[in-house]
Structure formats: structure tokens, C-alpha cells
Amino acid sequence: MSDALFWYGCNMTRHAEIIRLGQRMLAAVGVGASPIGGPGACCGSPKESTPRIAEGMANRTMERFGAWASGVRSAQGGAAEGGEHRSRESAADRGVRSAQGGAAEGGEHRSRESAAAPQAPPRVITWCPSCHMNLDDFMGRTKEKGFDHRHLCEALWEGREALAPLLRHPVRARFLVDRHIGFHAEVPVNDIIPALLALIPGAEHLDHPYRGGSYMCFGLANVPGALADHQRALLAALRETGADTLVTIFHSCHRELVGLEKNHGIRVVNWVHLLAEAMGWAYQDDYKAWRNAEDPLAAIGPERVAAAGEVAVKKLVLPELARPRPV
Amino acid sequence: MVAHPDWSALRAAETARMLAACTRCGRCAEVCPMLPYAEGAQGAPAPALVEGVLEVLAGGEGSAAARGWIAACTRSGACNAACPEAVNPRLMLRLAKWRANETGALPKRDAAEAMSRVKAFARLGFSATEQEEWL
Numbered sequence A: 001m002s003d004a005l006f007w008y009g010c011n012m013t014r015h016a017e018i019i020r021l022g023q024r025m026l027a028a029v030g031v032g033a034s035p036i037g038g039p040g041a042c043c044g045s046p047k048e049s050t051p052r053i054a055e056g057m058a059n060r061t062m063e064r065f066g067a068w069a070s071g072v073r074s075a076q077g078g079a080a081e082g083g084e085h086r087s088r089e090s091a092a093d094r095g096v097r098s099a100q101g102g103a104a105e106g107g108e109h110r111s112r113e114s115a116a117a118p119q120a121p122p123r124v125i126t127w128c129p130s131c132h133m134n135l136d137d138f139m140g141r142t143k144e145k146g147f148d149h150r151h152l153c154e155a156l157w158e159g160r161e162a163l164a165p166l167l168r169h170p171v172r173a174r175f176l177v178d179r180h181i182g183f184h185a186e187v188p189v190n191d192i193i194p195a196l197l198a199l200i201p202g203a204e205h206l207d208h209p210y211r212g213g214s215y216m217c218f219g220l221a222n223v224p225g226a227l228a229d230h231q232r233a234l235l236a237a238l239r240e241t242g243a244d245t246l247v248t249i250f251h252s253c254h255r256e257l258v259g260l261e262k263n264h265g266i267r268v269v270n271w272v273h274l275l276a277e278a279m280g281w282a283y284q285d286d287y288k289a290w291r292n293a294e295d296p297l298a299a300i301g302p303e304r305v306a307a308a309g310e311v312a313v314k315k316l317v318l319p320e321l322a323r324p325r326p327v
Numbered sequence B: 001m002v003a004h005p006d007w008s009a010l011r012a013a014e015t016a017r018m019l020a021a022c023t024r025c026g027r028c029a030e031v032c033p034m035l036p037y038a039e040g041a042q043g044a045p046a047p048a049l050v051e052g053v054l055e056v057l058a059g060g061e062g063s064a065a066a067r068g069w070i071a072a073c074t075r076s077g078a079c080n081a082a083c084p085e086a087v088n089p090r091l092m093l094r095l096a097k098w099r100a101n102e103t104g105a106l107p108k109r110d111a112a113e114a115m116s117r118v119k120a121f122a123r124l125g126f127s128a129t130e131q132e133e134w135l
């Protein structure tokens, strides 16, 4: 039983390689984490138009995580007190004492605390900001948690002393990060991610004050006009800074922005991809290849289509891959 | 001990707290980056927008402008930083949307195929072992 879960959420099934790379990076910084997600580990967000159903899904997830956490504690000999204490440290406290100057203080503080505790508490490492906020706002306020939670970027930032020496392969990229206003108060992603990427030799972060609405592109995609405006603002910021690479933070941003690669002369990568390249790890961004292919069905290939079910692929996958580009 | 026995109790407690704590000053609406996209909300005074949101939160219809703002909310949380009363307007608008979905004041988002799509992508991208272990 691993001491951590990597809770990737549900819509991340589109980006299997990011899950694999995330798990491998966690292992590289000493965190053994088992990926978990999909409908069986849902925070309820997709069904929140009917809160009663969302609550049922979230409760099942909390029960599943609770059973896992008590298994970890039994294996540790009941030693993992203190997780709740640390998880209540405010976002402001652990904020960006953070990524800019003094960046690491939160992590140092916690690791000293961990050293005093007999065992680290079971930890859920999140990816999706919707899941993370639902855990904060609803799930953890209505069910006993019994585990600590951190976002993947925080876990990697805490492990940066182990991570940095692995980033040996220069990556030539002048990058701009697609940053949003939201979620940063919960996890200072807008500072931590550029700081992690700044560890990559050859990569240059080009700062820009623009921040999109919402906390990831998913929200904007559901409001007429908002995603197109966001993409236009990002393209303007890329031009203004001279960036050649757009870095996405979350899966829904990646999903909405990879299409820009086709017609705008830029490269679009997720932050995890960029770290992987610096580690010399190969990966394939299937979603991007499919989204930008002239014929997505042919790009997926007949074998994979058959294995996934041709009817389902044609009904559920293709319309998404072939949807119009906002700009 | 958890703070609330279930989501209904949490929502009831938060709703009561918000209705009491909010002064209708309108700062949350003034800083909202989504207001330009909110149908019918252009030109509406910020305090009136908030009043409408609170009406929806309490189970009423609210104004069309308030419903437009609720529908356009994408949880940027810019409002939370601006609110002088620590109301948590981001959660206020989210709970108002839930209430509006329940009363019919706003239509529900169609998420019927969301999970089937999640599973289809998993079958495309995950190995058989990954499907077994990760889902």
C-alpha cells in the first residue's frame, strides 16, 4: 500500500501521459503515490447541477479514501497524527512564502514538523483544482478526512532538492504560463509552477501580468465569448513577451489551448511535460496530436479505436476533438 | 468531528451566515472579471446585483441581471479578495447557482455524457492494467 494517492480527478483520463509522468516525478522525489480517479473517485463537480447526486459521489470518494488512509495508518502502527493540523495551515500561510524568494519555507516547515512526528500522515496529492476546492469546501467539512492533502506542484516543490539535479537536459523554451485568477489563493500555482520550471536549464520564463478569469479554461469554455477572449489575450501576451511556448497548468487549459499550436506558430505544453523533457523522459501527448490532426480518427488508429469501442469513440470523443477553434 | 453532518446542513449554515454577513456593498461585483459576459447584467448597479444573488440564494427568482451574473460565474475568486466582510462571495454565487438549479430559476448544465466521455478517453489512453488500478 502506497503512502500517498495521486488523485488525478476525472477529466484527466484524456492525458494519461501526464498521470504517468506525475507519478514518476513523485517517485523521483521520494513519494510513492498510486494514481486514482475517474467516476469511482469523483469530487462531484460534474454533477453539481444536482447537488444531491454530487454529494453522493463525493461521499463515496471520501469513504474510499478514508478506508485507504486507515489502512495506511494501521500499516504504520497507528502513528499518523498531525495530518489534520498541517492540512489546516492556511493557504495564506503556506502561500507564496513560497515560490519567490523564501519560496521553500512552507516545505521546510512541514518537513521539520514531519521529522518530529512518528510517521507522515497518509497524503492525497491532488491535480484537479475542482477536486481540491471541493475537498476544502465540502468533502472535508462533512466527512472525517484522516489524510493530508497537497497539490502535485506543492509536493514537487517540497521535493525540489531531489528534483533539481534530475533536470539535466536543457530545454530551449521561452515560455509564458497560462495563469488564471482563481485557485491561486488555495494553492499558489501561479508562482510555484514558474519557479519549478525555472529550475530547467535553458528554459526562460517570460512574465506577463495577464491573468485569465476562472481557475482554469474549463469555466471560460462554458461562457459564450470568454474562452475566445482569453485565447486572444494569451496570444497578445505571447507576442508582447516574445515567448515561443505556452505552458498550461491544468488539464482543461491543456485541452482548450493545444489547438492554438496548429495555426499560431507556437508550441503548447503542460508544465509536467516540460519538466519531463528536462529529465530526459520520453512521452507522447496524444490528445494534442489528435486535436490537431486533419483526421482524428485515423490519428487515434484503428486498433485503439476498436479497443475503446468504435461507437463510443465516434459519439463521445470525436466531436470533442473536432470542435471549432475559438480563435 | 466534522463541521456539518452533510452538504444540506453545510449549505443551510453557509446561506444563513452569508445572508446575515453581506452588507450589499457590491465590491464583489465591481471586481468580477466575468461581469462583461453576464447576460443582462451590464449597467446594473453592483449592490442590486448582489441583492438579486441573495434572493436566489434564499430560494427566490432574483433579477434577470443577478441570474445572468450567477450563470457567468467561473469561480475566479477575485470577489473573495475584495469582500470586506469575509463573506466568501465565490461560494455565495456557487451556492446560489445550486439553489437556482433546484428551483428552476436557472437551467441545469447538461452533463449527461460527461462520465461516459471520461471512460471512453480512459479506454483510449490507459493500458488494461492502468484501467484496473487507476479507475
Ligand code: SF4
Pocket (backbone or CB within 6 Å): B021, B022, B023, B024, B025, B026, B027, B028, B029, B050, B082, B083, B084, B085, B086, B087, B088, B089, B092
Ligand atoms: S459579498 Fe462581500 S463584497 Fe459582495 S456585497 Fe456582500 S459584503 Fe460586499
